[in-house]
Amino acid sequence: MGREMPYMPDAIVSEILAHLPVKPLMGFTCVCKAWQSIVRGDASFHRAHLHLQKPCLLVSPRTVDDDPLHTDKVGLHMWEANQQGTAVPLVYATDFSSGKLKHDLAHCDGLVLLHAESAVHLLNPATRHTRTLPRAFGLRRDPRSGAYKVACFSYRSWTKLAVTVDYHSMRMEVFTIGTDRHWRETPTQPSYPTVAQRTATFYKGSLIWTVFGDTAPGFLRFCLEDEAFGVIQPPPCHPRLECVMSRLAELRGELCLVCVGANIRLVELWVCDDVDKPRWVLRCTVNFCGFGPPNFHPVAAFGDEIVFNDSVCGTRRYNLRTKSYKNMFCMEDFGINSPSTGIFEDFSYFDVIPYIPSLISISDEVSTS
Structure with missing residues (x-):
C-alpha cells in the first residue's frame, strides 16, 4: 500500500x-x-x-487595409525580455466574424481588447477565455471597486463641413465586466472630441485620451472611480502640442508623451507623475531616423531600454545610455513566411503592447474559444 x-x-x-x-x-x-x-x-x-509575473510584450501582426482574404484573422505572439534568440511564439490565434481590427490593442492585467469593425472582443490569451462586446475604446480596473470597466467614446451625430468634421452630442458609455448587462451613459458627458481610433492610455485610475483640434487644451481624463471628466494640461511642447503628431504611454509608473521637438529630426519624451496637478519634465530627446509620431511611439521599458513601435520601420529597442537602436522583430520571427510551406501573408505593421500573462477571469459568464 x-x-x-x-x-x-x-x-x-x-x-x-x-x-x-x-x-x-x-x-x-x-x-x-x-x-x-x-x-x-x-x-x-x-x-x-x-x-x-514578469511583464513582457504582446505582438499582433496586422494585415494591410485592402487585403480581402485575411480581414478577421488575429494572431497574438509573446516576446519576453530575457528570452534567447528572436523567435516570437504564437500564444493565441482565432478568426473573428466581426471583421477587421480597427484600433490599437488595449491590455489590463492579462486581459486584452480587440476592437473589430462591428464588435469588441475581450479575451484572456493565457486562459483562452473570451467575451464579445458591442464596442469599446478603453479597458482598465477601477482601483476602488476592483471591477474591470470598458469605456466607449462616441458621437450621436456629426456634420461634414468643407474641410473638417463638426461633431455633436459626444457621449461616454461604460460597461462594468461581471456587473452590467447593458452599456450605460456616464452622468456627465465629455466636452472635447478625441483623436479618432486611439485607444485610451491608463494612468493612476484614469483613462486618458488626446483631445483633437487646433485649439486642443491637452488631454481628456476619465476617472474610473467617480466616472467624471477632467482635462490634463499638456507640456510646453514646441511650438504647441500637435494632437495627431503625439502619443501617450505609461512607462515605469510615469505618464509619458512623445511629440515632435524643435528639431524635426528629434522627438521629445515628456513625463509627469500626477494627473491632478501635472508637472511635465523633458526626460530626453530621441533621434527617430526619419519618422515621428504617431507612427513612432513608446510601448514599454525594460532596464535602460525603451521599446518603440514604428508602423513604417518596425519594432525597435532604444538604449538610453548608448543612444542607439536595436531591431527586435521581423516577419520570419513569426513563422509567417515559411520556406517549408511557401505560405506568405502580406502584413503592414505590428501592433505591440505591454502584457502580463494572468489567471484573471473576464466574468462568471465566459466562453472558451
Missing part, C-alpha cells in the same frame, strides 16, 4: 503555485479539487499570481 501524500495547508500551496506560469497552473487543475478551486476560482490568488 503506497504512502499518502503529506498534508500541506492551502495557504502554503497558494504561495508556491503563485510563482508558476499560467500554462502549467492550468494543467495542475487536474491534480485535485483543492488545487482546481485555487487556480480557477480564488480571486485573491489571481491577484497575488499577477503581481509575481
Whole structure:
C-alpha cells in the first residue's frame, strides 16, 4: 500500500503555485479539487499570481487595409525580455466574424481588447477565455471597486463641413465586466472630441485620451472611480502640442508623451507623475531616423531600454545610455513566411503592447474559444 501524500495547508500551496506560469497552473487543475478551486476560482490568488509575473510584450501582426482574404484573422505572439534568440511564439490565434481590427490593442492585467469593425472582443490569451462586446475604446480596473470597466467614446451625430468634421452630442458609455448587462451613459458627458481610433492610455485610475483640434487644451481624463471628466494640461511642447503628431504611454509608473521637438529630426519624451496637478519634465530627446509620431511611439521599458513601435520601420529597442537602436522583430520571427510551406501573408505593421500573462477571469459568464 503506497504512502499518502503529506498534508500541506492551502495557504502554503497558494504561495508556491503563485510563482508558476499560467500554462502549467492550468494543467495542475487536474491534480485535485483543492488545487482546481485555487487556480480557477480564488480571486485573491489571481491577484497575488499577477503581481509575481514578469511583464513582457504582446505582438499582433496586422494585415494591410485592402487585403480581402485575411480581414478577421488575429494572431497574438509573446516576446519576453530575457528570452534567447528572436523567435516570437504564437500564444493565441482565432478568426473573428466581426471583421477587421480597427484600433490599437488595449491590455489590463492579462486581459486584452480587440476592437473589430462591428464588435469588441475581450479575451484572456493565457486562459483562452473570451467575451464579445458591442464596442469599446478603453479597458482598465477601477482601483476602488476592483471591477474591470470598458469605456466607449462616441458621437450621436456629426456634420461634414468643407474641410473638417463638426461633431455633436459626444457621449461616454461604460460597461462594468461581471456587473452590467447593458452599456450605460456616464452622468456627465465629455466636452472635447478625441483623436479618432486611439485607444485610451491608463494612468493612476484614469483613462486618458488626446483631445483633437487646433485649439486642443491637452488631454481628456476619465476617472474610473467617480466616472467624471477632467482635462490634463499638456507640456510646453514646441511650438504647441500637435494632437495627431503625439502619443501617450505609461512607462515605469510615469505618464509619458512623445511629440515632435524643435528639431524635426528629434522627438521629445515628456513625463509627469500626477494627473491632478501635472508637472511635465523633458526626460530626453530621441533621434527617430526619419519618422515621428504617431507612427513612432513608446510601448514599454525594460532596464535602460525603451521599446518603440514604428508602423513604417518596425519594432525597435532604444538604449538610453548608448543612444542607439536595436531591431527586435521581423516577419520570419513569426513563422509567417515559411520556406517549408511557401505560405506568405502580406502584413503592414505590428501592433505591440505591454502584457502580463494572468489567471484573471473576464466574468462568471465566459466562453472558451
